[in-house]
Amino acid sequence: MTTTPSPRLFRTGRLLAAVLSLALAMPLAAQEATPVIGARVSLEPWSDPLEALGTLRADESVTLSATVTDTVAEVNFRDGQVVEAGQLLVRLQDDEQQALLRAAQAQRDERRATVDRLAQLQSRNLAPRADVEDAQARLRQVEAEIQGLEARLRNYRVRAPFDGVVGFRNISVGSLVTPGTTLVTLDKTDVMKLDFSVPEVFLALLEPGLPLTARSVAFPDERFEGHVESVGSRVDPVSRSVSVRAELANPELRLRPGMLMEVVVQRSPREAVVVPENALIPSGDRQFVLVIDEADDNRVERREVKVGERRTGQAEILDGLDGDELLVAHGVQRVQPGDRVSLLGIADDTTTVREILEANRGERD
Incomplete structure (x- = not known):
């Protein structure tokens, strides 16, 4: 199956051909260095x-449900509202439970006073110790009843167990709910x-x-x-x-x-040595790159490399290159080992090949 090159690739190819043709039309002294576009070897985070x-x-995630049977007295949230942990979402009618709690609290106050009075009498040997202990036991009993009533009252108030977002509100004030009725998510x-x-x-x-x-x-x-x-x-x-x-x-x-x-x-x-994929020169099952020796007047050395994983436009080099070396990325077909090259520019994340070609065409024009 054949694929049709994109118009953008044709335009870039024409630009490269035009720039190189202008370079070849220059005087012989200037043709000694072949114009190419370079790319730096880089160390980059890499993974498979x-x-x-x-x-x-x-x-x-939780679905909050009723645990008692009663009618809804308050609904304190809107659809999709962000709520905080402990915020009251729904309150059920609890008048009867509140009345029972007040009665138990009054009884506690009465029995506490009885304990205090008997304790004073017993300290003066005017009351038997058994009466004091019986009064204390009755006080503890009513205190336990109060704790039970307070626990049951908490069932009439549905609070957010954690910070989150509530779902749709499907209940209204006055609705009768029973244990298991979904109140809100x-x-x-x-x-x-x-x-x-x-x-x-x-x-x-x-x-x-x-x-x-x-x-x-x-x-x-x-x-x-x-x-x-x-x-x-x-x-x-x-x-x-x-x-x-x-x-x-x-x-x-x-x-x-x-x-x-x-x-x-x-x-x-891992951290990998990475090169542009178009800098690779395949030869059978081997891969080569053209390394530009900047210390030797930009002469080119052909070097074999071992290629690891690839991703779009890039290849991992397992052996043959170190970080920060300069390679021929475009124009590899025109260069032989030992040739001198002149850099039209260096392609990287901030400068594209097209920008380099357009800049050089403008300078030659």
């Missing part, structure tokens, strides 16, 4: 990508969990802390950074895959539970 599909989950989404599976063949290469990036069709131009949090303890005997859980920061709360994410795990992170 492992791709997968994953599903997002909230860092914490709450998700903690400032950090998201990302669950995905990878083939078991990669199990030995997975470990907590590995960096990864994730993308979603909802935000096609954004990459979300994260890291592997844990690796599953079992391999699925059917799919022969292992589950992996990662964490993604989500400070703007843009990611939502349930979203499908394209995951790229950066396996074996």
Whole structure:
């Protein structure tokens, strides 16, 4: 299957041909150095990508339900509102429980006074010690009843157990709820969990802390950074895959539970010697580059290199080059080992080949 070169590639090729033709049309003394475009060898972070599909989950997620039967007295949240831990979300009618609590508190005050009075009498040997101990026991009993009433009253108030975002409000004031009735959902989404599976063949290469990036069709131009949090303890005997859980920061709360994410795990992170892929000269199953010796009047040396992994436009060099050497990146077909070259420019992250060619064409014009 043949592919048609892009118009941009044709334009860049014409520019390169025009600049080189102008150079060849110069006087003989100026033709001794062949014009080329160079590129620096660089040391860059490198890793072997492992791709997968994953599903997002909230860092914490809960469905808050009623535990008693009564009517709704207050609803203190809006759909999608960000709430804080401990914030009151729903209050049920608790008038009866409040009345029982006040009665128990009054009884506690009465029994406490009785204990104090008997204690004074007993200190003067006017009351038996057994009466004092009985009064103290009755006081402890009513105090326990108060604690039970206060615990039951807490069931009438539904509070956020953690910071998060509430879901839709599906209840109204006056609604009758029973134990198990869903009142509201709450998700903690400032950090998201990302669950995905990878083939078991990669199990030995997975470990907590590995960096990864994730993308979603909802935000096609954004990459979300994260890291592997844990690796599953079992391999699925059917799919022969292992589950992996990662964490993604989500400070703007843009990611939502349930979203499908394209995951790229950066396996074996390391610092690698990297060159532009177009600087490589294949010869059979061997690879060569043209190294420019800046200390020897820009003479070119042909050197064999060992190539590791590749990614778009770049190649990892395992052997044959050190950092910061200068290579011929464009014009390799016109240069032989031992030739002198003149640099039209050095292509890097800030200067493209097209910009270098246009600048040189402008100078020659």
